[in-house]
Amino acid sequence: MSAIRQQSAPAISQTGQFVRERRDGIPYIIGEFWTAKQRQSHSLHEISYRACFKAELPEYFIKRFTKPSDTVFDPFMGRGTTPLQAALMERKAIASDASPLSLLLARPRLAPPAVEAIEARLALIPRTARIAQRDLPLTAFYHPDTLAQLVALKNWFRRRTGSGDFDSIDDWIRMVALNRLSGHSSGFFSGRTMPPNQAVSIAAQKKINQRLGQTPPPRAVADLIIRKSRSLLRDGVPNAPRSRFVVSESTRLGWLKRDSVDLVVTSPPFLNIVDYKSDNWLRLWFADLNPEDLTCTTPANLDQWRSFIGKTLVALARVVRSGGYIAFEVGEIRNGSLPLEKEVIALAQNLPLTVNSVCINKQIFTKTSNCWGVSNNAHGTNSNRVVVLERNAV
Numbered sequence: 001m002s003a004i005r006q007q008s009a010p011a012i013s014q015t016g017q018f019v020r021e022r023r024d025g026i027p028y029i030i031g032e033f034w035t036a037k038q039r040q041s042h043s044l045h046e047i048s049y050r051a052c053f054k055a056e057l058p059e060y061f062i063k064r065f066t067k068p069s070d071t072v073f074d075p076f077m078g079r080g081t082t083p084l085q086a087a088l089m090e091r092k093a094i095a096s097d098a099s100p101l102s103l104l105l106a107r108p109r110l111a112p113p114a115v116e117a118i119e120a121r122l123a124l125i126p127r128t129a130r131i132a133q134r135d136l137p138l139t140a141f142y143h144p145d146t147l148a149q150l151v152a153l154k155n156w157f158r159r160r161t162g163s164g165d166f167d168s169i170d171d172w173i174r175m176v177a178l179n180r181l182s183g184h185s186s187g188f189f190s191g192r193t194m195p196p197n198q199a200v201s202i203a204a205q206k207k208i209n210q211r212l213g214q215t216p217p218p219r220a221v222a223d224l225i226i227r228k229s230r231s232l233l234r235d236g237v238p239n240a241p242r243s244r245f246v247v248s249e250s251t252r253l254g255w256l257k258r259d260s261v262d263l264v265v266t267s268p269p270f271l272n273i274v275d276y277k278s279d280n281w282l283r284l285w286f287a288d289l290n291p292e293d294l295t296c297t298t299p300a301n302l303d304q305w306r307s308f309i310g311k312t313l314v315a316l317a318r319v320v321r322s323g324g325y326i327a328f329e330v331g332e333i334r335n336g337s338l339p340l341e342k343e344v345i346a347l348a349q350n351l352p353l354t355v356n357s358v359c360i361n362k363q364i365f366t367k368t369s370n371c372w373g374v375s376n377n378a379h380g381t382n383s384n385r386v387v388v389l390e391r392n393a394v
Helices: 056-065 081-088 100-110 115-124 133-140 144-163 168-178 202-212 221-232 281-286 302-319 340-348 367-371
Strands: 019-023 026-031 071-074 092-097 244-247 261-266 320-329 353-362 383-391
Touching: 056 071, 056 081, 056 261, 056 320, 056 383, 071 081, 081 092, 081 100, 092 100, 100 168, 100 244, 115 168, 115 221, 133 144, 133 202, 144 168, 144 221, 144 281, 168 221, 168 281, 302 320, 302 340, 320 353, 340 353, 340 383
Parallel strands: 026 353, 071 092, 071 261, 092 244, 261 320
Antiparallel strands: 019 026, 320 383, 353 383
């Protein structure tokens, strides 16, 4: 069983003060570790994904536990927040996810093309294509002219992939398009719908259209991709060691060398809350990915979650070097009545891991809950609960 060891607390709080206490011998540090303000991070982070954490979370731990050229890993990369922030801080970024969609969202932003190259490529892509009968129901989201443009883009990517000509410029354009598919403003390809990180069903969208009395308006797909590209690139691009992305289960990290990682910053799937397949069905359609081929784990109960996280921690303990760290964010569910950090601590006890601390970031504003019309601290995830583990010498 690993020992409990208290180490130095964080340097300062954004609010100027932390609450420090011990719970069952574990140091808990509670406060505002980073600002609650929105859009405070690099512009390249402005990509939506369900249940993603803010870039300030990995930034905090990367700054505290690593130095430039160190290796930072995330086995649940989602939209790629941790590897992108690591690259922006001149660390080597390695990331994986069971969903290939995550790779499509993350990889292009670590080596973006110039806007001029994006514009030139879009000028070569046909602006319209015939809509297949099976895609016609998507007119619940899109004007027929817009849907024809999206089908033309899909066809372009498919041909380029088949011929071996698909390159980083195509990769970028696809990534931006994936994040403009549905939303609630004129910056998206669709008519007004739910926030972009969760596509509703076709039947639900028809009800939204009826309630709002709307018909999806025509959109200029290429123009919106260029506009979003300029916005994403306004703060510059990373200058970091070469990154690596892999489609892989978090429990199967044999492709990663033992003792090769300095820091892990990650957040596993929430307990029976997010269905990544159904939430991303429209993105999977555009990317030509079969939802049935996805192996994303969404534990249905606490026993399944314990089993999954236990196997993940075993895999992480192998790849993190002696003296390296794991920052394991478990969110807050059931209004904090189920403290998942205690489950992580218990699972770590029989591994070569020492519990450093539990950092609880308390925010006074949660954008996601406001989007859903829910007052803060009523529903949603209003706290980040991060178990910090240190890899022991063996």
